Amino acid sequence: xxxxxxxxxxxxxxxMVCLAFIYVPLVVxxxxxxxxxxxxxxxxxxxxxxxxxxxxxxxxxxxxxxSSVLIAGAATLFALVMGSLVAxxxxxxxxxxxxxxxxxxxxxxxxxxxxxxxxxxTAFKPWLGxxxxxxxxxxxxxxxxxxxxxxxxxxxNNVIARxxxxxxxxxxxxxDLGAGVFTxxxxxxxPLIRPALVAGAVLAFGLSFDEIVVTLFTAPADxxxxxxxxxxxxxxxxxxxxxxxxxxLLVLISVIPVYLSQKLSGDPGHAGGRM
Amino acid sequence: MTAVQDxxxxxxxxxxxxxxxxxxxxxxxxxxxxxxxxxxxxxxGALFLxxxxxxYTVDDFTSLPVRAFSLDNYQTIFSNPAYVKVILRTVAIAxxxxxxxxxxxxxxxxxxxxxxxxxxxxLMVALVVTPLWASYLVKVYAWKxxxxxxxxxxxxxxxxxGLSGPGYGVVAVTITLTYLWLPFMILPVYAGLERxxxxxxxxxxxxxxxxxxxxxxxxxxxxYPSIVAGSIFTFSLSLGDYITVQIVGSKTQMLGSVVYGSYxxxxxxxAAMATVPIAIMVAYLAIVRRTGALDSL
Amino acid sequence: MQRNRLLRTVTMLGxxxxxxxxxxxxxxxxxxxxxxxxxxxxxxxxxxxAGEGKINIxxxxxxxxxxxxxxxxxxxxPFEEKTGCKASVQIANTSDEMFEKMGTGQxxxxxxxxxxxxxxxxxxxxxxxxxxxxxxYADIAEFQKEQAWNSVDGxxxxxxxxxGANLLQWRTDKVKPAPDxxxxxFDPNSPYAGKIGAYDSPTxxxxxxxxxxxxxxxxxxxxxxxxxxxxFDASIELLKQQKKxxxxxxxxYADNQQNFENGTWVLGTSWQIITNLAQGNGAPxxxxxPTEGSTGWADTWMVDSESPNPNCAxxxxxxxxxxDIQAQVAEWFGEAPANVAACAETSDAGHCDVFHAEDQxxxxxxxxxxxxxxxxxxxSGSDCLPYADWVQGWxxxxxx
Numbered sequence: 001x002x003x004x005x006x007x008x009x010x011x012x013x014x015x016m017v018c019l020a021f022i023y024v025p026l027v028v029x030x031x032x033x034x035x036x037x038x039x040x041x042x043x044x045x046x047x048x049x050x051x052x053x054x055x056x057x058x059x060x061x062x063x064x065x066x067s068s069v070l071i072a073g074a075a076t077l078f079a080l081v082m083g084s085l086v087a088x089x090x091x092x093x094x095x096x097x098x099x100x101x102x103x104x105x106x107x108x109x110x111x112x113x114x115x116x117x118x119x120x121x122t123a124f125k126p127w128l129g130x131x132x133x134x135x136x137x138x139x140x141x142x143x144x145x146x147x148x149x150x151x152x153x154x155x156x157n158n159v160i161a162r163x164x165x166x167x168x169x170x171x172x173x174x175x176d177l178g179a180g181v182f183t184x185x186x187x188x189x190x191p192l193i194r195p196a197l198v199a200g201a202v203l204a205f206g207l208s209f210d211e212i213v214v215t216l217f218t219a220p221a222d223x224x225x226x227x228x229x230x231x232x233x234x235x236x237x238x239x240x241x242x243x244x245x246x247x248x249l250l251v252l253i254s255v256i257p258v259y260l261s262q263k264l265s266g267d268p269g270h271a272g273g274r275m
Numbered sequence: 276m277t278a279v280q281d282x283x284x285x286x287x288x289x290x291x292x293x294x295x296x297x298x299x300x301x302x303x304x305x306x307x308x309x310x311x312x313x314x315x316x317x318x319x320g321a322l323f324l325x326x327x328x329x330x331y332t333v334d335d336f337t338s339l340p341v342r343a344f345s346l347d348n349y350q351t352i353f354s355n356p357a358y359v360k361v362i363l364r365t366v367a368i369a370x371x372x373x374x375x376x377x378x379x380x381x382x383x384x385x386x387x388x389x390x391x392x393x394x395x396x397x398l399m400v401a402l403v404v405t406p407l408w409a410s411y412l413v414k415v416y417a418w419k420x421x422x423x424x425x426x427x428x429x430x431x432x433x434x435x436x437g438l439s440g441p442g443y444g445v446v447a448v449t450i451t452l453t454y455l456w457l458p459f460m461i462l463p464v465y466a467g468l469e470r471x472x473x474x475x476x477x478x479x480x481x482x483x484x485x486x487x488x489x490x491x492x493x494x495x496x497x498x499y500p501s502i503v504a505g506s507i508f509t510f511s512l513s514l515g516d517y518i519t520v521q522i523v524g525s526k527t528q529m530l531g532s533v534v535y536g537s538y539x540x541x542x543x544x545x546a547a548m549a550t551v552p553i554a555i556m557v558a559y560l561a562i563v564r565r566t567g568a569l570d571s572l
Numbered sequence: 573m574q575r576n577r578l579l580r581t582v583t584m585l586g587x588x589x590x591x592x593x594x595x596x597x598x599x600x601x602x603x604x605x606x607x608x609x610x611x612x613x614x615x616x617x618x619x620x621x622a623g624e625g626k627i628n629i630x631x632x633x634x635x636x637x638x639x640x641x642x643x644x645x646x647x648x649x650p651f652e653e654k655t656g657c658k659a660s661v662q663i664a665n666t667s668d669e670m671f672e673k674m675g676t677g678q679x680x681x682x683x684x685x686x687x688x689x690x691x692x693x694x695x696x697x698x699x700x701x702x703x704x705x706x707x708x709y710a711d712i713a714e715f716q717k718e719q720a721w722n723s724v725d726g727x728x729x730x731x732x733x734x735x736g737a738n739l740l741q742w743r744t745d746k747v748k749p750a751p752d753x754x755x756x757x758f759d760p761n762s763p764y765a766g767k768i769g770a771y772d773s774p775t776x777x778x779x780x781x782x783x784x785x786x787x788x789x790x791x792x793x794x795x796x797x798x799x800x801x802x803x804f805d806a807s808i809e810l811l812k813q814q815k816k817x818x819x820x821x822x823x824x825y826a827d828n829q830q831n832f833e834n835g836t837w838v839l840g841t842s843w844q845i846i847t848n849l850a851q852g853n854g855a856p857x858x859x860x861x862p863t864e865g866s867t868g869w870a871d872t873w874m875v876d877s878e879s880p881n882p883n884c885a886x887x888x889x890x891x892x893x894x895x896d897i898q899a900q901v902a903e904w905f906g907e908a909p910a911n912v913a914a915c916a917e918t919s920d921a922g923h924c925d926v927f928h929a930e931d932q933x934x935x936x937x938x939x940x941x942x943x944x945x946x947x948x949x950x951x952s953g954s955d956c957l958p959y960a961d962w963v964q965g966w967x968x969x970x971x972x
Contacts, residue, residue: 003389003390003486004485004486007486007487008390011382011385011386011390012386012390014379014382014383014386015382015383015386015387015390015399017379018379018380018382018383018457019383019402021379021454021457022402022403022406022454022457023406024421024428025414025417025418025421025454026406026409026414026417028417028420028421028428029413029416029417029420032420038853039830039833039834039853039855040420040423040426040834041423041426041834042420042423042426042427042428042430042431043431058640060640081309082309082310082313083310085306085307085309085310086306086307086310086311088306089303089306089307089310093299093302093303093306095303101307101311103560103564104314104319105314107318108314108318109508110507110508110511110556110560111511111515111552111553111556112511112512112514112515112516112530112531112552112556113512113515113516114515114516114517114530114531114534114535114549114552115322115325115515115534115549115552115553116318118325118534118538118545118546118549119318119321119322119324119325119549120317120318120321121538122321122324122325122328122542122546123317123320123321123324123325124321125676126676128676128677128678129676129677129678129878129880138660145317149313149314149317149318152310152313152314175296180292180293180296181292181295181296181302182291182292183292206407206408210408210410210411211411212411212412212518213515213516213517213518220678221628221630221660221662221673221678221679222626222628222660224660226410227410227411227412230410230412230413230416231412231518232662232663234412234416234522234826235663235665235824235826235827236633236640236641236663236826237641237825237826237829237849238641238642238849238853239640239641239826240830243416246413247409247410247412247413247416247417250408250409250410250413251405251406251409251413254405254406254407254408254409255401255405257408258401258404258405258408259401262397262400262401333960334960335945335946335958335959335960335961336691336694336943336945336946336958336959337691337694337695338668338671338691338695338959338960338963339695351964355968357967357968357971357972358967358971360971361971423834423836424836425835425836426834426835443820443836525819525820526815526818526819526820526821526970528970528971533967533971536772536967536970537963537967538672539666539668539669539671539672540668540671540672540774540959540960540963541960541963541964544963544964
């Protein structure tokens, strides 16, 4: 678009302010992870890598990270199936109550976290004592179920957007050429919606990996996801510096999923999926 | 949409596939059964249980819910000025967060979609999305250190000017929540702007509109649904927060803190309190739905 | 049209809820009524079997240290090695949190304070304990056994852990002269306004009542947990006044510690462990028991009624009440051990004297956290406000 020069500068300036707002606190976290002082105060008093060593050898943080990965993975898989099913139903058929279903389905994401958390805790209470051991860490069916519930929306949003954009002609063509329902899905539909599935899955995984409000309310006693570990450590004495390191690490590795989703969707300007 | 259903039926026998092909209703039922059952049982069942609990009372001594229907909890909420104040304060904070996020986020989105050269776009989007992946708690914690009175980063920046910084409280909560949910505003707006063809903006310019006029009369109305879509997240996520306010809010109470603070001692009251944000959000969704925002999520 | 359908759905959902809730009327209560009612019949363990291999512990901070926060402070790992029960420890910040989390089998044992233990018993959340299976029960101080908060009709519901008082803490470099009265945190003209911290729990109302006992004797408060409407209102009023000079509330001990270490707060309520930890990090803080006396806690290890690992639960209760472990916990947390044999094992030989561990008279001077009931504690009538009202009162203080 042709913009006047002052307008371009104004937008550029606003964008820079916005980026500074986004990154200054994250930079502070990273710098602070090398702060020699136990008690936070700015500017830092000295430099140390002691906390990095402590954090990287912290067994609690490592098993919490594994637990988060397993729970996010299971919730994402479940949501992939459920979310795609709903997306096909709503995107390819018109039926009575379609509008209502489409509204109800986004509620788990649109309602405030504390509401979902409290509702699920009340409902899941009888199963809060149940946990499974996967690869040596405890995971909870209640957390997976809770996470899956709001992950479904993310998958649904991505798949239905893709279905809308794609139209029905490729599938019609396939059927006209004699392919059945399953063959058409396998050879035509699935390859076409794969980017949306990937984008949705990455987002759902991230959402689950980072979730704390619902997790705190639905996790069995021995299940410690990474956010729970951070939360508990924040509220334990002298764990601040170690939390800083884990925080800095999370900031740094968050580049990976962003890179992945842009790469896999094949569109550099892709926002990495739709919420 | 119905084209698939109306396609001519072939007479090749392919078992289940053919059976399904001939019965779009059966296909639909097969698609919907599992997810609808799941959501109905796990989510709406739970919400329903919560709603029901809000009409119970608690035992004076043991704090356990007593299943006797009463409107006491709702009466407490709306007759006690303290609770009305909390609700209003929470809505005000959530609204401020939404407005600030829109004011910061929309120009940012426009800058990425329409100003930056195409080859930089991917990098810019990545820059906006990356913090979304840095843990929620990490970001709140970052603001705790930013806002720490006297020895925090903000205080350190402001001290040379003789200012002391806001410390912990409503301002810190608003800033932190804006920070947390800003990407949720930028992304839908960016997606909306990306769909907006450049030719439309050029046409506006060709017809003599200056930049300001084009932005106001062409861009803004067209991305408005996207901004509203973003506002659903910024508003809802702020409305239900209790962790941020606990960490940087000092004495500030929000709806979420009241729910969190009373679910252990008075679950029915907490449930009644939790229906307030549900009502607010359902009303909000009903209103914004007309703008077509739900399709821009 | 879309909006109509949405509205209709919501209305229908609402109507259905009302209907079901109303029908639920005669299905009765799943709770038990006030303390006059009987205790639910929960079976008691009769013998110890082999450990189940794991245990979930819900504890106050500092009660079940596993060497994560401090390498040298660890009595959970040796427990795991000895019994084969892999322990998972969760820290609770308030009694209410403990109360909510118990009774589902999510946890096996809890270190309940007096203001939640009796409620847990009457709510059927905890099981009676068989003291014959508790190896250290004989060494527990007699004045801790069969008390109102840990037993019903002579049946113990847990094993006493330890006790102590809530303290007044201040920064010695910022607060001068040193305070000696709770008045310091209630003074509306305090020079430290905005830098004072208070404990975030309905129980804190008793701290205000305790202060009023000595400053406004005409209110006639005899027990800070037995307040009639007038006494309660006066306490709430005092707390609303106090809110104006507060820097914030703390329910988490590390939060309090950090606020004192970085100077965000300079004065407030605290526990001995917080003072110890802050001093350990070089912060100039001190804590005392003010002249008015104080509220305090007497904690009991209890077993969840649905505990999936009851044998490990008993193993834990036996372990944590061993004299040498009691000595470690008592010194780490800064409290009096329930097992008086621990007094011979403390690294500071005077520890038990400092905390009056064997001093029954001192023990009786502390107002231990107790659940308020409508039948006034101490028997002064039946016009006292029950805990449910305390919860609402506390909410209105915080939201004032």
